[in-house]
Amino acid sequence: EVQLMESGGASVQAGGSLRLSCLASGYTRSTAWFRQAPGKEREGVAQVNIGGADTYYADSVKGRFTISLNDAENTVYLQMNSLKPEDTAMYYCAAAPYVRRRNRLHANEYKYWGQGTQVTVSS
Numbered sequence: 001e002v003q004l005m006e007s008g009g010a011s012v013q014a015g016g017s018l019r020l021s022c023l024a025s026g027y028t029r030s031t032a033w034f035r036q037a038p039g040k041e042r043e044g045v046a047q048v049n050i051g052g053a054d055t056y057y058a059d060s061v062k063g064r065f066t067i068s069l070n071d072a073e074n075t076v077y078l079q080m081n082s083l084k085p086e087d088t089a090m091y092y093c094a095a096a097p098y099v100r101r102r103n104r105l106h107a108n109e110y111k112y113w114g115q116g117t118q119v120t121v122s123s
Contacts, residue, residue, distance in 0.1 A: 001026075004095060006022050006092065006115065008117060017083065018083065020077065044106065091119050
């Protein structure tokens with residue numbers, strides 16, 4: 001059983017930046033960030049495979065968000081720049097031993113989930 005703990009959520013103004021962190025209690029091959037706004041479905045945002053070079057992003061965040069990882073510290077980061085009010089959501093870290101490439105941002109692929117960290121962007 002792998003436990004995930006997110007941190008870094010905050011309230012910021014539009015155009016600002018935040019960095020979210022996800023600390024894992026053990027080894028995971030694939031890690032992703034999801035978000036869910038009130039009344040909306042959970043949305044995959046970014047995903048990274050072990051090693052850090054293989055990443056994938058949702059179109060809505062491409063060019064603004066960057067996912068990275070520190071293998072030695074079992075930590076995955078989500079650097080969020082040029083934040084918009086529509087980025088407001090609870091952000092969740094998720095991990096799995098294996099994720100099919102065509103489903104890299106599908107919630108059903110992920111076995112382990114954190115409790116979430118809130119990001120609020122005001123206009």
